[in-house]
Structures are given as C-alpha cells and as structure tokens.
Amino acid sequence: xxxxxxxxxxxxxxxxxxxxxxxxxxxxxxxxxxxxxxxxxxxxxxxxxxxxxxxxxxxxxxxxxxxxxxxxxxxxxxxxxxxxxxxxxxxxxxxxxxxxxxxxxxxxxxxxxxxxxxxxxxxxxxxxxxxxxxxxxxxxxxxxxxxxxxxxxxxxxxxxxxxxxxxxxxxxxxxxxxxxxxxxxxxxxxxxxxxxxxxxxxxxxxxxxxxxxxxxxxxxxxxxxxxxxxxxxxxxxxxxxxxxxxxxxxxxxxxxxxxxxxxxxxxxxxxxxxxxxxxxxxxxxxxxxxxxxxxxxxxxxxxxxxxxxxxxxxxxxxxxxxxxxxxxxxxxxxxxxxxxxxxxxxxxxxxxxxxxxxxxxx
Amino acid sequence: xxxxxxxxxxxxxxxxxxxxxxxxxxxxxxxxxxxxxxxxxxxxxxxxxxxxxxxxxxxxxxxxxxxxxxxxxxxxxxxxxxxxxxxxxxxxxxxxxxxxxxxxxxxxxxxxxxxxxxxxxxxxxxxxxxxxxxxxxxxxxxxxxxxxxxxxxxxxxxxxxxxxxxxxxxxxxxxxxxxxxxxxxxxxxxxxxxxxxxxxxxxxxxxxxxxxxxxxxxxxxxxxxxxxxxxxxxxxxxxxxxxxxxxxxxxxxxxxxxxxxxxxxxxxxxxxxxxxxxxxxxxxxxxxxxxxxxxxxxxxxxxxxxxxxxxxxxxxxxxxxxxxxxxxxxxxxxxxxxxxxxxxxxxxxxxxxxxxxxxxxx
Numbered sequence: 001x002x003x004x005x006x007x008x009x010x011x012x013x014x015x016x017x018x019x020x021x022x023x024x025x026x027x028x029x030x031x032x033x034x035x036x037x038x039x040x041x042x043x044x045x046x047x048x049x050x051x052x053x054x055x056x057x058x059x060x061x062x063x064x065x066x067x068x069x070x071x072x073x074x075x076x077x078x079x080x081x082x083x084x085x086x087x088x089x090x091x092x093x094x095x096x097x098x099x100x101x102x103x104x105x106x107x108x109x110x111x112x113x114x115x116x117x118x119x120x121x122x123x124x125x126x127x128x129x130x131x132x133x134x135x136x137x138x139x140x141x142x143x144x145x146x147x148x149x150x151x152x153x154x155x156x157x158x159x160x161x162x163x164x165x166x167x168x169x170x171x172x173x174x175x176x177x178x179x180x181x182x183x184x185x186x187x188x189x190x191x192x193x194x195x196x197x198x199x200x201x202x203x204x205x206x207x208x209x210x211x212x213x214x215x216x217x218x219x220x221x222x223x224x225x226x227x228x229x230x231x232x233x234x235x236x237x238x239x240x241x242x243x244x245x246x247x248x249x250x251x252x253x254x255x256x257x258x259x260x261x262x263x264x265x266x267x268x269x270x271x272x273x274x275x276x277x278x279x280x281x282x283x284x285x286x287x288x289x290x291x292x293x294x295x296x297x298x299x300x301x302x303x304x305x306x307x308x309x310x311x312x313x314x315x316x317x318x319x320x321x322x323x324x325x326x327x328x329x330x331x332x333x334x335x336x337x338x339x340x341x342x343x344x345x346x347x348x349x350x351x352x353x354x355x356x357x358x359x360x361x362x
Numbered sequence: 363x364x365x366x367x368x369x370x371x372x373x374x375x376x377x378x379x380x381x382x383x384x385x386x387x388x389x390x391x392x393x394x395x396x397x398x399x400x401x402x403x404x405x406x407x408x409x410x411x412x413x414x415x416x417x418x419x420x421x422x423x424x425x426x427x428x429x430x431x432x433x434x435x436x437x438x439x440x441x442x443x444x445x446x447x448x449x450x451x452x453x454x455x456x457x458x459x460x461x462x463x464x465x466x467x468x469x470x471x472x473x474x475x476x477x478x479x480x481x482x483x484x485x486x487x488x489x490x491x492x493x494x495x496x497x498x499x500x501x502x503x504x505x506x507x508x509x510x511x512x513x514x515x516x517x518x519x520x521x522x523x524x525x526x527x528x529x530x531x532x533x534x535x536x537x538x539x540x541x542x543x544x545x546x547x548x549x550x551x552x553x554x555x556x557x558x559x560x561x562x563x564x565x566x567x568x569x570x571x572x573x574x575x576x577x578x579x580x581x582x583x584x585x586x587x588x589x590x591x592x593x594x595x596x597x598x599x600x601x602x603x604x605x606x607x608x609x610x611x612x613x614x615x616x617x618x619x620x621x622x623x624x625x626x627x628x629x630x631x632x633x634x635x636x637x638x639x640x641x642x643x644x645x646x647x648x649x650x651x652x653x654x655x656x657x658x659x660x661x662x663x664x665x666x667x668x669x670x671x672x673x674x675x676x677x678x679x680x681x682x683x684x685x686x687x688x689x690x691x692x693x694x695x696x697x698x699x700x701x702x703x704x705x706x707x708x709x710x711x712x713x714x715x716x717x718x719x720x721x722x723x724x
Contacts, residue, residue, distance in 0.1 A: 005531075040564060042584065078559055224539035
C-alpha cells in the first residue's frame with residue numbers, strides 16, 4: 001500500500017489492473033471476462049451483484065440461515081425484487097428440497113441466492129443442487145463468497161455459479177476496502193437485456209466494464225490505487241501457496257481447533273458435516289459470561305474472537321481462522337487462553353487438555 | 363496506511379473514527395452531526411448524497427457547466443428524481459438568474475445541486491445566491507466539493523450548504539478511497555421523513571449514522587481501517603497548515619501558474635473571476651498536438667497533466683495544483699517544461715519567459 005500513486009488511466013496502472021483481474025479469475029475459478037474488484041467493501045459487492053441483475057418486479061429466491069442471507073433479502077427488496085425466502089434454523093444448512101419448493105412457487109424466477117459460508121453461524125452451504133434447481137428454472141445463481149473465497153473452493157465455472165462476490169480481508173488476507181466480483185456470460189446477458197436503468201451509477205457494471213476491460217479504458221471513478229496494489233499482492237500470496245494447499249490448511253486448523261474445543265466441553269454451534277473451516281462457532285457453556293470472556297481474551301491474551309450475531313448473541317462465539325491467521329500457533333493460543341479462562345470461571349478441566357487434543361490432529 | 367488493523371468495533375478504532383469525524387467537521391466548516399467518510403470514492407459520495415434525499419418523483423434542479431454536473435443529473439435521475447437542468451457553457455459559471463428561473467419552474471423542488479469546483483473546466487461556482495434561491499423555495503442545497511474541499515473554503519454552516527461531499531485524493535492530499543460527506547439537520551429531517559426506502563443499503567445514511575455516531579455502534583459494513591488512518595493523517599496535515607493559509611497557498615500558486623502560462627501565449631479556458639485555483643485549464647494553441655505534448659511531459663519531465671474532458675477534449679489542458687502539490691517548485695517545473703515543448707514545436711517564445719513571469723508573482 002506504500003507503492004506510489006499512479007493516475008487511474010496511467011498505462012503502468014492499467015497493467016496492475018489487468019494483473020489483478022487475471023489473479024482474481026484464478027482464485028474465483030473462472031474465465032469470466034466481467035471480473036473486477038468493486039471500489040467498496042463486501043456489502044458493496046453484494047449490492048453490485050443484486051442491483052445489476054434485479055429489475056422491479058423480478059422474482060428472487062433467497063436462502064436465509066443467518067445474518068447475511070437476511071442482508072441479501074433486504075438489498076434485493078430495495079432493488080425492487082419480489083423476494084421469496086427459504087429459511088433454515090441458524091446453525092443449519094438449507095436443504096435442497098426447500099429451495100426447490102420455493103423456486104417452484106415463483107413464476108419465472110430471475111435469481112436464486114445463497115450464502116456460501118455464513119459468517120454469522122459458521123455454516124458452509126452445499127451449492128450443487130441449488131445451482132441445478134436455479135438453472136432448470138432458467139434463473140441465475142448467486143453465491144455470497146465473502147467468507148469462503150481463498151479458504152474453500154468457489155470454482156465458479158466448474159460449478160456453474162453465475163454471480164459471486166467476496167471481500168479482501170477474510171481468506172484473501174488483505175486489508176479491507178475492495179469487493180472482488182465476477183459475472184458469468186449468462187449474467188452479463190441478463191444485464192445487457194435490462195428494460196430499466198441500473199439504479200446505481202457507482203456500481204453500474206456496464207460502466208465499470210468499460211473502465212476495467214474496455215478496448216479504450218473509459219474513466220468511471222478514481223479507484224483506490226493503494227487498495228488495488230494490496231489486493232494484487234494478497235492474491236499473489238494466495239496463489240504462491242496454491243489453492244488446494246490453502247483449502248487444506250484451513251480445514252486442518254479448523255479440525256484441530258474443534259478437537260481442542262470439544263475436549264474442554266465447548267460444543268460446535270454449526271451442524272455436523274456443514275461446518276465452514278474458516279469460521280468456527282462454539283456454544284457458550286451455561287454459567288459463562290460472553291462479554292467477560294471476550295474482554296479477558298483481548299486484555300490478557302491479545303486475542304479477539306467474534307461475538308454471536310442475531311439469535312447467537314451471547315449464546316455462541318465465532319472464532320475466525322482465515323488466510324494467514326489459519327495456523328497452528330493461533331489454534332494453540334486461543335485454546336490455551338479459553339481453557340485457562342474456563343478453569344478460572346469454575347469449569348472442571350485439567351490444564352493442557354485442549355492443546356493436547358488439538359496437537360493430536362496435526 | 364501501514365498502521366496495524368483493528369476490528370471495526372474495537373474501542374481503539376472507534377476513537378480513530380471519532381477523531382476523523384471531528385477533523386472532517388473542521389474542514390467542512392460544520393457542526394453537522396451526520397458527517398463521516400463514505401466507504402467509496404467521490405462518486406460514491408455523490409450517489410450517497412442523492413440517493414438518501416431524493417424519492418421517486420421529486421423535483422431536482424441541477425446546474426450543468428461541465429462533466430460532473432452531468433453526472434449529478436444522471437444519478438439524480440437513477441434515484442427517480444425529475445431533473446431540471448440549468449446549463450451554462452463549459453468554462454463559464456452558472457448565473458444566479460438562470461438558477462432562479464429553473465427553480466421557479468419546478469413545483470416544490472426538493473433539491474438544488476451545484477458543483478463547487480468543476481474539475482472538467484476549472485470553474486469555481488459562486489454559491490451564495492443559489493443557496494438563497496434554494497432555501498426560499500424550501501429546497502435543500504447540495505454542493506459537490508470533490509475538488510474544492512481543503513483548497514478553497516466550503517464553510518457549510520456559514521453558507522447554509524445542506525449537503526456536501528468530497529474525495530480524499532485532491533486538496534486533502536490523501537490516497538483515493540473514501541468520500542467525506544456531511545448533512546445538515548434540515549437534510550437529516552428530509553431523510554427521516556422519507557416515504558419510500560433508500561434504494562441503496564451500502565449508502566443508507568440512517569444505518570451509517572448508527573455505526574459512526576450511535577450510542578451503541580451497530581455493525582453495518584467492515585470499513586477500510588487503512589483508508590481511515592490515511593484520511594485522519596491527511597486531515598491533521600491540513601489543519602496543521604491552517605485552512606486560511608492553505609486556501610491562500612492554492613490561490614498564490616494558481617496566480618503564478620497563470621501568469622507564466624499567459625506569458626508564453628497559453629490562454630485560460632475558464633472565465634475570468636470564476637477560476638478554481640486548484641485546477642487551471644489552458645487552451646491548447648493552434649497547431650499544437652494535445653497528446654504529443656502530454657506524452658512528452660510524462661516521458662521527458664515526469665509531469666502528468668490532465669487531458670480535456672467533453673467539449674474541452676484536445677482543446678484544453680487541465681493542470682492540477684492540489685494539496686501538497688500546490689507549490690512553487692511544481693509551478694516552475696511545469697511552466698519550464700511546457701515552454702520548452704512549445705518552442706520545440708515552433709512557438710516563438712524566448713527561453714525563460716514563463717518562469718520569469720511566474721516568479722514575479724511570488
């Protein structure tokens with residue numbers, strides 16, 4: 001980020017842009033031409049995805065099993081979409097049959113949207129059946145990959161995801177500030193055939209496409225060079241490690257964390273078989289005060305873990321092991337700290353139990 | 363920007379946010395509570411300003427004497443506004459009588475919008491009469507201060523500007539990536555009394571207000587810590603110099619640049635008496651090729667000047683002297699380089715004329 005500024009149309013900067021897009025395509029697993037970082041954080045990417053394809057009156061099916069599914073439904077409604085929700089209990093995945101039922105009820109659905117990894121619950125949502133359901137109804141399929149990209153396979157082209165977006169500060173391990181996004185040719189066709197104007201100018205992909213991919217690069221807005229430099233470097237680091245190795249590393253550390261947590265009586269809040277490795281949710285045991293523990297983790301150990309969102313508020317902790325932070329050292333640090341605090345607050349556990357259990361996983 | 367990351371609700375980071383807002387208020391010249399940096403570049407600020415106050419069917423009067431006035435009209439239309447434009451020739455200011463006429467034609471206008479300093483033409487638009495006209499029709503007054511903030515007085519409260527937004531990379535001299543924005547209490551009332559939802563979630567000021575100013579800071583999106591650190595530092599530098607001194611410095615260097623330019627036959631493209639000091643537009647003389655000169659400036663002298671926009675394409679150059687770059691050294695460098703190139707391409711000027719004329723201003 002300390003690389004000197006260049007003009008937004010400087011030929012040297014255009015090379016940086018092209019580089020960044022080429023790296024993004026590899027991480028998204030796509031050949032999609034319309035791939036770029038939106039100049040805003042993850043929520044800007046969500047809004048860009050929805051506002052470009054939804055027109056007033058369009059039927060949109062949104063899966064909700066946590067906070068970010070709710071946000072998709074909120075934004076889709078603001079875009080004029082007529083939203084049908086498919087709800088599942090927080091901490092569980094959304095079953096394909098329920099998605100099929102919802103899609104069947106909507107005449108000519110435009111879009112089916114699911115959150116790939118729900119940051120509020122730690123669920124990794126299976127996508128294959130939902131994609132087939134969406135496509136067989138001629139709808140586009142959108143996956144919110146804010147938390148998954150770089151930590152679990154997104155594989156847009158192999159899976160047939162039409163629209164995916166993410167952020168820079170989770171499993172890509174860069175600073176926050178941009179939202180990588182990608183649209184399939186089917187999604188681009190939908191945008192080109194709109195009957196109404198896109199309600200946002202800032203997020204209008206037909207204009208952003210000219211700036212990022214046009215033969216003649218047309219000014220749209222002054223992008224943040226520093227953020228793009230940072231994203232490019234983060235993507236290089238991701239690909240230097242290799243996607244497969246990176247996914248495995250996230251899984252390995254999540255297994256170790258969970259083994260240690262279970263050994264000291266902390267139970268996972270997310271359904272078995274559907275757990276996102278980059279975000280582990282643990283139920284807070286009876287008699288343990290949420291805020292006290294999180295504050296002590298920060299002040300005594302320099303460790304920040306996430307508070308529960310929504311129905312998980314004060315009921316569960318969210319422990320992120322994302323990007324470079326998904327490593328054995330961090331797993332051991334947080335387990336040791338949690339164990340000590342639980343013992344202090346009356347938990348009957350032998351010292352070293354958590355770390356011992358975790359170390360057996362490595 | 364290399365300051366380590368903090369969580370978006372970390373108490374230490376909340377202090378940085380509060381600091382940044384307090385500094386922004388000083389630079390905007392306002393006590394407005396709803397003052398914050400939007401997580402996007404200048405155009406995101408423009409869109410935030412318009413999308414929060416305009417509802418479908420609202421009458422909006424927009425002054426257009428350059429590229430960015432056109433952009434305001436474009437976005438206001440996408441928000442559902444019924445736009446009446448007040449046009450003036452590029453390179454001239456918009457006369458108050460014409461604004462009054464346009465406002466009189468609109469029944470219950472919601473908003474009157476002008477660009478304070480038009481980056482495409484170098485015009486600094488007088489605001490006082492237009493503000494009076496807007497307020498006497500019970501409309502809000504919006505000023506696009508993307509290019510003016512930090513380089514010329516904005517003075518929101520003293521002037522009665524209801525909505526102003528800017529960017530970080532012009533006269534505030536930070537990296538691009540955020541858009542400072544401020545809303546008066548009158549504008550906040552308009553937002554609170556909307557009958558329809560704000561079409562953008564990402565730019566919804568009622569939600570952003572809770573994150574930036576709420577008693578309990580509510581998560582809205584993950585802001586870019588790095589960008590906020592950078593903006594805070596840029597604002598500190600602005601106030602360390604002092605606003606009055608900074609405005610004078612911009613004026614002094616613009617006078618010197620123009621004196622040198624005129625001495626070698628380069629005429630200003632912006633109307634006398636209405637020139638923005640941070641951006642000087644010069645007509646390209648007959649027989650001189652725009653692109654050749656700009657390319658040679660970059661390759662031989664390491665100086666980038668702006669190409670003409672719209673009707674000024676290939677007809678005028680735009681020379682920015684903004685923030686820290688508004689200094690005597692840069693004035694002398696660009697004048698000397700332009701003079702040498704003009705001589706090379708057949709202009710009949712004695713070497714040293716431009717620098718001599720400019721030096722007499724200092």
